[in-house]
Amino acid sequence: MRVDVVSIFPDYLAPLRLSLVGKAIETGLIDLAVHDLRDWTHDRHRTVDDTPYGGGAGMVMRPEPWGEALDDLVPAGTDARLLIMTPSGRPFDQRLAAELAAEPRVIIACGRYEGIDARVAEHAATRMRVDEVSIGDYVLNGGEAAALVIIEAFARLIPGVIGNPESLAEESHSADHDQLLEYPVYTKPAAWRGLEVPEVLLSGHHGRITAWRHERAVELTRRRRPELLPDAERTDELEVRPAV
Numbered sequence: 001m002r003v004d005v006v007s008i009f010p011d012y013l014a015p016l017r018l019s020l021v022g023k024a025i026e027t028g029l030i031d032l033a034v035h036d037l038r039d040w041t042h043d044r045h046r047t048v049d050d051t052p053y054g055g056g057a058g059m060v061m062r063p064e065p066w067g068e069a070l071d072d073l074v075p076a077g078t079d080a081r082l083l084i085m086t087p088s089g090r091p092f093d094q095r096l097a098a099e100l101a102a103e104p105r106v107i108i109a110c111g112r113y114e115g116i117d118a119r120v121a122e123h124a125a126t127r128m129r130v131d132e133v134s135i136g137d138y139v140l141n142g143g144e145a146a147a148l149v150i151i152e153a154f155a156r157l158i159p160g161v162i163g164n165p166e167s168l169a170e171e172s173h174s175a176d177h178d179q180l181l182e183y184p185v186y187t188k189p190a191a192w193r194g195l196e197v198p199e200v201l202l203s204g205h206h207g208r209i210t211a212w213r214h215e216r217a218v219e220l221t222r223r224r225r226p227e228l229l230p231d232a233e234r235t236d237e238l239e240v241r242p243a244v
């Protein structure tokens, strides 16, 4: 899979060369190229921003360098998917991560300042699939940290990147796990600072262990993320609602 990132701070993406994603780059499962947007400017100051039409605070990224960058990185007829990082984008989730893991070519545009001139997304959409994407309801200074998050999330879903693929299926938010949060986990020692590992996990009884883990996952999800619960697991919520 080929991944191109465009940013005015390409060094921000350096940590991708570490750990599992770094290994995937070394072994060729991921071909990562990080580009400096300013390489597509033509003035002496390598200008990428300007004041917003209509007034207001801050600066907006000019469309020309982005347009030229995308022309160079995605020649006409290339099958590519463009992600534009913005806090007003569609929420990133595990479903989108899984989609991206199956793409041959992903381009990630990291905006800074008050964002990228809106015509860049509009024009790109005539030539490739475009998603404006946010990683959560908070504001970052730019899309670089979000790009790190998104690349790590989809890279680990590419076959061969993770040693034991079974660990993918069980964890939080995996699609075939009803979107429950993960149950609590324990390892040795069985007693630590007066706290005991739940008895059932030492029992060796696989049926009871599976049932216990499911109960804990449902309970944790109900408490922290009730909106994730499938309808079948939401009966308690309905029971405590006063009759009308």
Ligand code: 6GU
Pocket: 084, 085, 086, 087, 089, 133, 134, 135, 136, 137, 138, 139, 140, 141, 142, 143, 146
């Ligand atoms: Cl993708 N970019 C910025 N600048 N802030 C964010 C974000 C992205 N996602 C959440 N906050």
